[in-house]
Amino acid sequence: MVLLVGSITWYSCEEQQIEIPDGALKEHTVDLAGTWKVKRVLLNNVDITSVFNFDQISLTLMMDQAPTDFTIETGTAPFPVRTAGKWQYNDLAYPTSMQFEAQSEKYSVSFAAPPISGDTSFKISFSLGCRDNLYTYYFEKE
Amino acid sequence: MKEQTVKQFNRLPRGPMIIATTLLVFFISCFNIVRVNQPSSAMIGEEITVTIDVGITDDAGSTLIFGFCAPRSWRAFDYTQVSFVSSIGNSTMSLIDPNEVDPENKQPWAQQIIERVGFGGNYGEMEWVVFKADNSFTPPSTTSEDDPVTGTITIKTKVGPSNIITQLGYFLGEADWGYLDDNSNSTFFFEKTCLEVQGASGQPQDLCGPSPRKLIGLETYDFNDLLIITFDAKEDTTMLIGANKVYLCSTAIHSSGSTQRCEKTPNTEMKKK
Structure with a gap:
């Protein structure tokens, strides 16, 4: 019985020879490098873009293969972080959140949709004060 | 009891319908x-x-x-x-x-x-x-x-x-x-x-009056949240109905007193929806 099982396994391994092209399984870091402006804002799924000047926000993400530094201008508009620092993904190839680190403080924000490498937009969701209030920012590349 | 009431109702001429309806409410209640x-x-x-x-x-x-x-x-x-x-x-x-x-x-x-x-x-x-x-x-x-x-x-x-x-x-x-x-x-x-x-200090809470205007849509918030104050002149009978520009006059109450901002500048002008 043991011999029989062993021979079947050996046989199936022989048949499944798949040739994988070079680099096909290499994961690429999502590229969000560039300067981004807020084009649309939702607060608890209500569009509040027109009731506040969100044009004041300018986010520049820098990358060198992986995320490195960022700069941020917010004016009086709300944003989780207000000074420049370092940033990173929770996963380089399939990130679900990004983390800003400035003045020894870390701020994590979630992607509201999976970001697409090299795309001209991405959106994040975060809470500022109460957890009940969820802000969603739609960024577009400047 | 209900049957009796219905018979009485049917016998009534059309004229005193309103009175009969009032009586009906009384009759059908134990x-x-x-x-x-x-x-x-x-x-x-x-x-x-x-x-x-x-x-x-x-x-x-x-x-x-x-x-x-x-x-x-x-x-x-x-x-x-x-x-x-x-x-x-x-x-x-x-x-x-x-x-x-x-x-x-x-x-x-x-x-x-x-x-x-x-x-x-x-x-x-x-x-x-x-x-x-x-x-x-x-x-x-x-x-x-x-x-x-x-x-x-x-x-x-x-x-x-x-x-x-x-x-x-x-x-x-x-x-x-x-x-x-x-x-x-x-x-x-x-x-x-x-x-x-x-007997207590302050204005009474008038539950018999109109419900208070809800200025802020958020159920809960703290200092970091963006508070959007909405005002619709048509919800009340104020002089502001039809006004072109409406300015917000606000008073913040804090532990060391209060701070008022009551000016007519672009900073306090309310945006039209």
């Missing part, structure tokens, strides 16, 4: 609230007494249910005693078990009264507190419109610690049959004159 004696004002923390004269016109049911509609801030659950005297017996009444359901709809009494009766002229902040008779009495079989069981319910309650204007409400039902869907074995009454509680 309970008639004859008179409510309620003070029109009280001082904060004072115990007030309300008496309700009742007539029972049917022999169905033996255990009285009584509901009291009061501001939540009064905590009537803790500070109310109810009893009754009647031509067939006297009893105290106790808070009903909140899990006790009525036999008809299998739902807690207070929940059903809120859904079917509401809170009268109060815009909110009220609750129904439900009591059940400690002793049951079956009305004699001869009980009718002409020969009702009569009684008086007495409520003693302590009014709350703040100035408030409120319309109190009363509900009568019976526990044996439950809260029938056609309301034929229950009745309710909201005292037309709102009761004013005085």
Whole structure:
């Protein structure tokens, strides 16, 4: 019985020879490098873009293969972080959140949709004060 | 009882339809609230007494249910005693078990009264507190419109610690049959004159008036949140109806006093939607 099982396994391994092209399984870091402006804002799924000047926000993400530094201008508009620092993904190839680190403080924000490498937009969701209030920012590349 | 009422209704000419409808409401109810004696004002923390004269016109049911509609801030659950005297017996009444359901709809009494009766002229902040008779009495079989069981319910309650204007409400039902869907074995009454509680500092909370304007849409917020204050002149009768520009005048109250910002500048101009 043991011999029989062993021979079947050996046989199936022989048949499944798949040739994988070079680099096909290499994961690429999502590229969000560039300067981004807020084009649309939702607060608890209500569009509040027109009731506040969100044009004041300018986010520049820098990358060198992986995320490195960022700069941020917010004016009086709300944003989780207000000074420049370092940033990173929770996963380089399939990130679900990004983390800003400035003045020894870390701020994590979630992607509201999976970001697409090299795309001209991405959106994040975060809470500022109460957890009940969820802000969603739609960024577009400047 | 219902059959008799319908016959009477059919016999009536079209002219006095409005009067007949009013009478119908009285006829189909096993309970008639004859008179409510309620003070029109009280001082904060004072115990007030309300008496309700009742007539029972049917022999169905033996255990009285009584509901009291009061501001939540009064905590009537803790500070109310109810009893009754009647031509067939006297009893105290106790808070009903909140899990006790009525036999008809299998739902807690207070929940059903809120859904079917509401809170009268109060815009909110009220609750129904439900009591059940400690002793049951079956009305004699001869009980009718002409020969009702009569009684008086007495409520003693302590009014709350703040100035408030409120319309109190009363509900009568019976526990044996439950809260029938056609309301034929229950009745309710909201005292037309709102009761004013005085004695604390500040303006009274007028539950009988219009509900306060909700300025901020968020249910909860803190200092980091973006607060969007909305104002619609049409919601009220103000001079601002039709105004081209509206400016916000605001006062922040903090531990070291208050700060007011009341200027006509682009910074305080409200954006049009």
